[in-house]
Amino acid sequence: MVNFFNQSFRQPGKIDFWALQDVNFEVYPGETVGIIGRNGAGKTTLLKILSRISPPTKGSIKVRGRLSSLLEVGTGFHPELTGRENVYLNGAILGLTKAEIARHFDEIVAFSGVEPFIDSTLKHLSTGMQLRLAFAVAAHLSPELLLIDEVLAVGDAEFQKKCLQKMDEVSKSGKTILFISHNLQAVRELCQRGIVLDQGKVMFDGLSDDAVNFYEKELTGALGAVWVNDLDLPGSKVFLQKIEITNVEGNLSSTYVNSQVVQLHFHVKANQEISEFSIGYDLMKDGVTVFRTRQLDAHGYDQLKEGEYVKFTCEIPGWLLNEGLYTIRPDVAIFFKERLSSAHYDLELAFQILHDPSRSPYHQRLNGQNQPGVVFPSLNWRHQILSTNK
Amino acid sequence: MSNQAANVQFEIKPKNSFSVGIAELWQYRNLFFHFVQRDVKVRYRHAALGFLWAILQPVLLTVVFTLIFKRGFSISDEVFPYPFFAFNGLIIWLLFASGVNGSANSLVRHSTMLNKIYFPRMVLPLAAIATGLFDFMLSWVAMIALAFYFELPIEPLKILLLSVLSLLLAILATLSIGLVLSALNAKYRDFQYVLPFVLQLLFFSSPVFYDHRHFEGESIYNLLKFNPLAGALHVSRTAWTTGLIDWEMVSCSAFTALILAMLGVYIFRKMEAYFGDLA
Numbered sequence: 001m002v003n004f005f006n007q008s009f010r011q012p013g014k015i016d017f018w019a020l021q022d023v024n025f026e027v028y029p030g031e032t033v034g035i036i037g038r039n040g041a042g043k044t045t046l047l048k049i050l051s052r053i054s055p056p057t058k059g060s061i062k063v064r065g066r067l068s069s070l071l072e073v074g075t076g077f078h079p080e081l082t083g084r085e086n087v088y089l090n091g092a093i094l095g096l097t098k099a100e101i102a103r104h105f106d107e108i109v110a111f112s113g114v115e116p117f118i119d120s121t122l123k124h125l126s127t128g129m130q131l132r133l134a135f136a137v138a139a140h141l142s143p144e145l146l147l148i149d150e151v152l153a154v155g156d157a158e159f160q161k162k163c164l165q166k167m168d169e170v171s172k173s174g175k176t177i178l179f180i181s182h183n184l185q186a187v188r189e190l191c192q193r194g195i196v197l198d199q200g201k202v203m204f205d206g207l208s209d210d211a212v213n214f215y216e217k218e219l220t221g222a223l224g225a226v227w228v229n230d231l232d233l234p235g236s237k238v239f240l241q242k243i244e245i246t247n248v249e250g251n252l253s254s255t256y257v258n259s260q261v262v263q264l265h266f267h268v269k270a271n272q273e274i275s276e277f278s279i280g281y282d283l284m285k286d287g288v289t290v291f292r293t294r295q296l297d298a299h300g301y302d303q304l305k306e307g308e309y310v311k312f313t314c315e316i317p318g319w320l321l322n323e324g325l326y327t328i329r330p331d332v333a334i335f336f337k338e339r340l341s342s343a344h345y346d347l348e349l350a351f352q353i354l355h356d357p358s359r360s361p362y363h364q365r366l367n368g369q370n371q372p373g374v375v376f377p378s379l380n381w382r383h384q385i386l387s388t389n390k
Numbered sequence: 391m392s393n394q395a396a397n398v399q400f401e402i403k404p405k406n407s408f409s410v411g412i413a414e415l416w417q418y419r420n421l422f423f424h425f426v427q428r429d430v431k432v433r434y435r436h437a438a439l440g441f442l443w444a445i446l447q448p449v450l451l452t453v454v455f456t457l458i459f460k461r462g463f464s465i466s467d468e469v470f471p472y473p474f475f476a477f478n479g480l481i482i483w484l485l486f487a488s489g490v491n492g493s494a495n496s497l498v499r500h501s502t503m504l505n506k507i508y509f510p511r512m513v514l515p516l517a518a519i520a521t522g523l524f525d526f527m528l529s530w531v532a533m534i535a536l537a538f539y540f541e542l543p544i545e546p547l548k549i550l551l552l553s554v555l556s557l558l559l560a561i562l563a564t565l566s567i568g569l570v571l572s573a574l575n576a577k578y579r580d581f582q583y584v585l586p587f588v589l590q591l592l593f594f595s596s597p598v599f600y601d602h603r604h605f606e607g608e609s610i611y612n613l614l615k616f617n618p619l620a621g622a623l624h625v626s627r628t629a630w631t632t633g634l635i636d637w638e639m640v641s642c643s644a645f646t647a648l649i650l651a652m653l654g655v656y657i658f659r660k661m662e663a664y665f666g667d668l669a
Contacts, residue, residue, distance in 0.1 A: 092424040
């Protein structure tokens with residue numbers, strides 16, 4: 001059980017900044033809790049305090065049981081030692097006794113799948129093998145409380161799958177998991193409970209589905225049809241002035257059904273003559289890039305004259321996106337030479353896609369349930385009867 | 391540890407009261423031994439001459455010192471051949487220097503670990519100091535061989551007792567400087583430039599290649615006897631002579647070492663909470 005009480009933390013620095021304040025919650029044995037929030041919401045601070053790397057300024061956390069965290073994977077591995085020696089060293093770093101490691105040693109090696117090389121020096125093992133070995137040690141720690149950061153973001157797909165499987169296994173065996181993540185989909189799938197942090201405070205605490213919905217609706221905050229840049233940096237070659245999201249009729253909106261066409265309008269002003277101008281954006285969903293596109297993909301208008309105002313419009317067809325919240329990350333550049341948008345276009349503009357229930361008779365029966373997938377394209381299906389039984 | 395794990399209840403609180411944390415260090419002794427073992431293994435794994443290096447270093451320095459300093463700082467040769475005198479001082483000095491060096495860099499070297507895992511931070515400088523003990527043991531055995539070669543009078547009990555005492559004093563001196571520097575080096579990286587200078591300064595102000603009695607009666611002697619390492623060097627030498635220990639000098643030196651060690655522990659414990667923010 002973890003018991004938070006009035007937890008606050010002050011970052012070292014000149015001005016007082018409370019990264020977390022009045023955070024009170026309890027986690028019970030066997031719970032899988034996802035903690036979500038925007039960048040700077042206090043997630044990492046919470047993790048650092050929980051894993052005892054940084055102390056809180058005020059408040060306290062009571063922990064019952066052994067706590068360890070998966071962000072420790074592979075820490076303390078030494079390339080000059082053998083795999084065997086590293087397993088023991090890593091175990092000791094994570095607080096295990098020699099006897100405990102010895103007891104699990106065969107399991108750990110079997111899980112990692114590097115048996116033939118266990119007595120070779122670690123530097124002679126591939127990175128993948130090292131990662132597997134490290135994860136195997138961490139996975140066999142059997143703590144009562146497991147902290148998981150964005151581990152799932154690293155490693156190959158196979159490794160991620162293994163992580164998820166192990167998490168699932170751990171939670172089923174009655175252990176408690178705190179999962180701190182940007183990956184909303186993973187939080188939905190793996191956690192029963194979700195806590196939304198914002199500006200150091202708990203904004204929501206409840207079922208993980210509700211928490212993710214709350215986060216998407218309330219906190220992405222960027223849901224809107226217009227974004228206006230009020231910061232014209234002097235000396236910038238191109239200025240992205242405005243982004244508008246409209247339907248085909250040109251009416252501003254931030255909510256669409258997936259049968260509708262969505263139009264994105266980018267208003268740019270050239271402060272000097274530019275050739276090979278590139279404007280585009282990444283469409284993001286749950287932290288995943290759905291696609292990247294730029295005007296050069298379609299037509300070649302890439303010459304801007306000094307003082308020119310130009311509007312670039314991109315059309316996202318209907319029957320492409322699935323239900324959910326999509327974020328736009330614009331990118332203004334001179335093609336493959338210079339990014340013009342790195343600092344001042346740090347915006348989050350988002351629109352929402354809802355299901356159009358008219359898609360197919362079967363689709364109506366989904367009845368509010370999620371259709372899995374980042375996209376929900378309209379694909380052609382044919383059929384051909386190859387033989388009958390008569 | 392695991393059988394009591396279900397009952398482990400700890401509280402994460404702001405740090406406001408001071409404690410040395412000895413109980414917790416004891417709990418993590420396993421980790422301490424692993425760090426020492428790792429560093430010893432890694433050091434010698436790919437060295438062609440292996441453990442010989444531990445002896446070669448003081449031997450070569452002794453040769454140089456004998457050739458150069460023998461003239462200037464002759465000590466009563468009838469008791470002590472100078473090479474033995476120098477070797478005796480050098481192995482203590484090397485234990486001290488490698489310990490201070492290792493512990494001063496230990497936190498920076500393990501910064502990724504400090505960012506990710508909790509364990510009592512003092513394990514790192516302590517393990518760095520203990521790593522040097524391994525080399526010391528080897529060269530100490532070499533010193534016995536040297537004593538036989540020079541046909542020194544050997545009183546096993548006296549040698550053993552005084553060697554242990556001198557080792558303890560040397561460890562205390564290493565701790566005192568090592569802990570202060572490790573904490574400060576983690577926060578202010580300037581100390582990585584200060585460190586070689588401090589070591590050099592200490593080398594010349596410690597009676598490694600000369601005898602402190604050279605300066606007896608001079609006003610500088612009052613300063614020299616407060617050198618934290620001087621006591622260890624003196625006791626280590628007395629083990630091989632018929633002479634008596636100058637307890638006043640030893641206690642002055644140990645006093646400085648003790649004060650500095652306590653200061654080191656205090657600074658370290660005060661600063662360790664924020665080591666995780668440093669890297």
